[in-house]
Structures are given as structure tokens and as C-alpha cells.
Amino acid sequence: MDLKEIQNLIKFVANSGVAEVKLEMDDVKITIRTTLEGNVTETTYVQQLPAQATLPQAVVPQQAVPVVTTTEAPAAAENSNLITIKSPIIGTFYRKPSPDKPAFAEVGSTIAKGDVLCVIEAMKLFNEIESEVSGKIVKILVDDMSPVEFDQPLFLVDPS
Structure with a gap:
């Protein structure tokens, strides 16, 4: 190489x-x-x-x-108070439930514990990823339809 x-x-x-x-x-x-x-x-x-x-x-x-x-x-x-939401599985990251629907979460949206943030497809199964915290989405770290790894950061959330 x-x-x-x-x-x-x-x-x-x-x-x-x-x-x-x-x-x-x-x-x-x-x-x-x-x-x-x-x-x-x-x-x-x-x-x-x-x-x-x-x-x-x-x-x-x-x-x-x-x-x-x-x-x-x-x-x-600046990011010290932010909470990172990570991928629990390996798969393909989707921000929308389907191509014609709006995204689950956008930068600036307020989320509650249990809200669906994205879907990760693994082996033809679509797994909804729910928030474990309440707060405001500061940054989305992954592009739509991108492959993600286990424990890869997906979202930054401001809990305040």
C-alpha cells in the first residue's frame, strides 16, 4: 500500500x-x-x-x-454539557420513516424521552431508535442513508 x-x-x-x-x-x-x-x-x-x-x-x-x-x-x-446519542446496532441510518414522510427529528427540535429519532435498518429489519433523554437536538452527526457502526455517535442533545 x-x-x-x-x-x-x-x-x-x-x-x-x-x-x-x-x-x-x-x-x-x-x-x-x-x-x-x-x-x-x-x-x-x-x-x-x-x-x-x-x-x-x-x-x-x-x-x-x-x-x-x-x-x-x-x-x-462547548460540547461538554451535551449528551451523545449513539447507535445501538450496525446498519443503515435513516432520518425518515419513509422517503415521502418528514424526518423524525431536525436540528433545533425539542425531543422527549421515548421519542423516535431515526430508523436503523439491519438485515432487512427497520429498528426505531428512541431517545433516552429529553432536550433539544443540537447536531445530527450522520447523513441520511449512511452506514453506521455500533456505538457510533448519531445525535448531540442539549438536555437543558
Whole structure:
């Protein structure tokens, strides 16, 4: 895997909304972590030593470990009182019950505990995701019809 492919992978992960991706191949291990806003916070590229029983003295040099860091301290302090609603399952995120219906929740809408916020489709089953808190939706962190992972942040809610 060359540097260009790794850069393309970093861009893809940053735009996908996934919090963390780990990729392991024969001699390469890549871990990419992103913030809720989709900015890449840490990228690790490590070439691991292959296990060689016949040549124990052979040493494969390790690649440099590039680390890209973006700090957003004001945003973190600003979001400290917000509650994150996360995906309980893996699937496809939908903001609407059907294409011709309005979205369950919009930024700025007030929600109550038990209100349906979205639907996640997993194995042809549509699972309604209900709010566990009352408050106001500050940010929707996932695009409609996007794949989501288990425990991936979906919404930021201000409980006040």
C-alpha cells in the first residue's frame, strides 16, 4: 500500500462519519481515528515484522509513523454539557420513516424521552431508535442513508 492510497483512505474515513477504522494486511497495519466532526485526529501507519521461522536474523525496517492531529479545544469545551446519542446496532441510518414522510427529528427540535429519532435498518429489519433523554437536538452527526457502526455517535442533545 503506497502513500497515495493511504491518503485516499484517510479522506474517505474522514468523510464517512466513522469514528475509527483499523485495517490489517500481510505486513501493514493502519488505524485511523476521527472526531465527531469528521476531522482526522490521529493516523497511525505501521509496517509490522513478518514472522519468519527460517531467517530469524532478518530484520524488516519499520516505516515512519505519520501522525496528523487537529485540536479543537473550544469546540470540546462547548460540547461538554451535551449528551451523545449513539447507535445501538450496525446498519443503515435513516432520518425518515419513509422517503415521502418528514424526518423524525431536525436540528433545533425539542425531543422527549421515548421519542423516535431515526430508523436503523439491519438485515432487512427497520429498528426505531428512541431517545433516552429529553432536550433539544443540537447536531445530527450522520447523513441520511449512511452506514453506521455500533456505538457510533448519531445525535448531540442539549438536555437543558
